[in-house]
Amino acid sequence: MYFKKLVGExxxxxxxxxxxxxxxxxxxxxxxxxxxxxxxxxxxxxxxxKNYLEAHINxxxxxxxxxxxxxxLLGTIGLHKIDHFKRTxxxxxxxxxxxxxxxGYGTEAIRLILDYGFNxxxxxxxxxxxxxxxxxxxxxxxxxxxxxxGRRRKCNFINGRYYDTIEMDILAEEFTDSYIKNKNI
Numbered sequence: 592m593y594f595k596k597l598v599g600e601x602x603x604x605x606x607x608x609x610x611x612x613x614x615x616x617x618x619x620x621x622x623x624x625x626x627x628x629x630x631x632x633x634x635x636x637x638x639x640x641k642n643y644l645e646a647h648i649n650x651x652x653x654x655x656x657x658x659x660x661x662x663x664l665l666g667t668i669g670l671h672k673i674d675h676f677k678r679t680x681x682x683x684x685x686x687x688x689x690x691x692x693x694x695g696y697g698t699e700a701i702r703l704i705l706d707y708g709f710n711x712x713x714x715x716x717x718x719x720x721x722x723x724x725x726x727x728x729x730x731x732x733x734x735x736x737x738x739x740x741g742r743r744r745k746c747n748f749i750n751g752r753y754y755d756t757i758e759m760d761i762l763a764e765e766f767t768d769s770y771i772k773n774k775n776i
Contacts, residue, residue: 618687
């Protein structure tokens, strides 16, 4: 069961549910997901994923990405390492369902959570890290307003090779649009 916390055009962001543990476990054991998140070296059991969800289910800004028409779970997005004093956070996202990649769902989810982070959590800087080979994500992040500010060279070992981590961020002053459709004000 999902709850429409942040509603967009084609998706909404809902608090995550432990009932989705099997789907998350499936995705976290799929190289098509984990090669891009840097977690391919891990083997996750349902029990381990359930423990993770239970430990993080009530985090301030962690959501399931759900298609509006079908209420189908597509992936997850969250603002992590939120520091209200510094007004910073780190964005994490993945679209687990292969059929929904490269179709704008990630862009929409990012815009929704940026709107929430800047206009409801009063954040000023949201950053993210991505692998240098993830061209699809890089284009998406740039489209959402993120700017590259650095690289950590050859720090990710995946499938026998080393890759750079690209560091990007966006400031509140650079985010000027409104994407949450169920706002009252």
